[in-house]
Amino acid sequence: MFRAAWTAKPKSFSIGSPPHLETDLTSAVKPLPAWRYGLPLFNAVVYRGTLVILRLLGRTVWRWRLDGLEKCPLDEPFLLLPNHTSLMDPFFVGSPVNRCIRSMASRSVLKIPYLGAFLKTVGSFPKMKYTKDRAAMQTLQRLFDEGFAILLFPEGNRSFNGETAPLLPGVGRLIKRLGCKVVYARMNTNYFFQPRWAKYPRWVPIEVTYDGPHTYDPDQTAEQITADAQKHLTVVPHLKNPAATWGFRMAHGLPQYLWACPKCFELETLAVAPDDGNSVVCGCCASRWTLNVECMMSGTTEQSVADAFRAIEAHFGAPPVADRAHFDETGVALRGAGGELLEVPPHDRKGVLKCKGEYQIHTSGLRIVDGDTVLWQASFESIKAISVEMANLLHFRIDGTLHRVVLPEESPLKWDHFLRKWRRHEVGSEH
Template identity: 25%
Template sequence: MRKKWKVWLVALAFIVFIPWAMVRLAPYLEPHVPDTPFEMPREIVGLAMALLGAYVAFRAVMVLSFSGKGWPGDEPEHLVDTQIYRFVLHPMYWGYTVFWGGVAIHRGSVGLLAETAILGIAFTLWCILVEEPRLRRRFGAKYENHRRRTPTLLPVWRALYWDVHDMPNTTLILMAFFRGLSRILWNVQVEGEEHIPHEGPVMVVCNHVNLVDPFLVGSYFTRPIYFVASDELFRHPLTRWFFRCFKAMPKRRWSRDIASIREMRRRLDAGSAVGIFPEGQRNWDGGPVIVGDEVYRLLRHMGVPVLCVTLVGGHEAWPRWSKLPGICDMTVRFFEPIDPGDYRDVADFRHAVEARIFNFATEPPVPRRALALHKGITTVIWGCIECGGAMTLEETARGLRCSKCGAEWDVTAGLELVNCSTGARMLQRAYHSKLIRLLREGRMDGAIDCVFSIECETRAFRIESTAGLAGLGRGTLTLTGKELTFRSERSTHTALLGDIAFTYLNLANHLVVVGPEGALQFKIIGDSPVRWEDYLSAARGTSARQWKPTGLAAVKAERKRQA
């Protein structure tokens, strides 16, 4: 609490008290100065100086808050010796002084210029007597090296360009916005910050539970993370600009994109942090999404330390099936970096990574406190496990009710389902897993005795390229035990189930089917896209592996020992 008051007092001094004092006292120091023919150049020079000083001071504060995790008047947690802090040794004080000097020149005020000189001397004495000894005690030789190679008064102008090139202003502002928003909405707590490497190449690996995962992890990091993102995010100019601000790198989904791997390698060779989500997509039911070993082979091939991160409460904060976020508590947990070379093979390395990034699955669900607690949950809870009815569940004020058999479930604030008859509690992922098991056993509507027959209305598109979709019109999508067929007034497209390479739900929650005719995208209307993906997987005979918490006891013991 004392630190917060100190920060607020310093902010008030810089924003209110010092400007008020300088403006009020300037007339008493103002001598009579006759008019000169250089009024216009003087005003232009003064304006340029004021803008430069304001920019440098603002930039210094933003970089200090992001990379140093500190504010003016508060000791930073990490030494900031890059970006704007290569421009001049104390850029915030330098910029503030230059700003007032520019204002004085622009107004032609000798008194204000004299006050600016006094202010600059005061800042210099403060830095020499207070700030530099404090930084020297905290960071030692590292700060001494930074002080020796950074100018005190005359700046290195080329550092301004490299500063913005490394971290654009929009990135800093958006990071600060997301950090503040996450504190308000989700009361985010950060654990294991001491494990974050502040320099050198590192692969950041995290579970993927909601839309803001990369922004959350990135905003609590101390340097930019180059996250690998689906190329679907780069189709629209606005989203392309937005994700470019966050240093995202596009990758073709569900394919071996050599260009993106080379870009990852280039970033790591430059000493940057690269982030990936092994699951490849947000999960629907709060459980881990298991993928093949290719991701873990890639991590081993990169040959750099791997920083594992898990988000606890991320699913409850904003489930994929919900249009709006909820209000709950979240925890961003950083684990100690691991070296892929320390593990015997890919399987051992995979177990070590999954034990960390899926650590959230061992903790109880986090209750939501506000907004629509379960509106949209029937997207993933698409059937009744009591009677086998598909798309028969209706959302009520308290939970769900089956229109076929009358079974009812209450949905708790932690998104658990409680059977109103028996009192049995189930997590979403447990309920969804049971739905899939009943479906594969042939006990769900539309798949009785494993004879598949479902249909729905849909709008179809052909994916021609990363940036282009060709509309195929509105029609009917039909799934049988042998084929998937789309019929419209204009055309008919049929794919044998054995010829389908893979299916997935994209960012817009549209069903994407990759087969002999290329990639087709279906916007499911009046039905659940999750249900269609589950039915297609069951009809094709494919199954998702279930994650088992291998080695979690060791990870928990290690965390307790470190605490």
């Protein structure tokens, strides 16, 4: 039987109320039934129904391997902090827990028709990435005070190579402010289920290890807490035990991530092989690789996808430059023709055209040009919250306004990499 994580708080009038209103309503307000998980009736029914489906999938399709699930508190608030590589991670790690889990999700995800409405119904609330969001923090504090467990991803984004990224510095401050218990959830195989760059999922067992609950001394600094959280969440993707695995069209999406050939390093030359959806081939040097479920590339060279990307990253340097001779002459590190810049208002997912022309990452910042005329330009310091969202859409914010980069013939992950690294070089931070 599931246990309730929340009960309705009885209302009572203050001492300063008129005598005829000084009445304790404890006996008049009944706590919500345990099965409601503290949710409105409709939300509770949807949440319960979703749990039934997810747990059925977990025991059959996902082949859950859960360790330490009993360590999650059932009758007090806590933070559930997992590593993050897959869109399905909230369901992988949250649905096994026998209580209501309220999840902090990207605001852009919750704007997606139908999906956003569903996620809100089952308890998700929005947070703007890589920027201060007072409303999200107030919502989190309120839910925590009401006794809910809160799930959030301290890396701030999904990892492309399955390895745990550096945690956001605000994680330690949040834990310290709440003074709460923390349960860490390490997922070793979720990356293999569907890498962030992949278009199709694979059939692998989902392994989750729950670690905790941990508490921190008030004298510990936020930096110390963040460092400890990083230690608990650091994983290298692997299958702990031998298991049957299977995948199809595993190379679809890989050319977006490997935006240069890891052999000849020509830009945008990899493509899915026409005769095999599990293979990629370079249109320049004709090198060919075949992928397996564990993201190993066999063929011209033997390497993992992560190592192939690291080779590309090392080749183009830091900060990266696409054409060294052209850069030395013009100061342009990367350029792409036929681009558009959209300004995305808060309640409009499509965006409004702001400028179009050739995109350039220049030593002075990001700019759009038409021949020798600069149509639009922004310094690296003014560009913040750089992120690639669902459908590989590249976004950033300037003065709080969301902008979207549209380059139909270019990999948005290439532009994301160049823009982040140049911002780090000029400003000291990628966000």
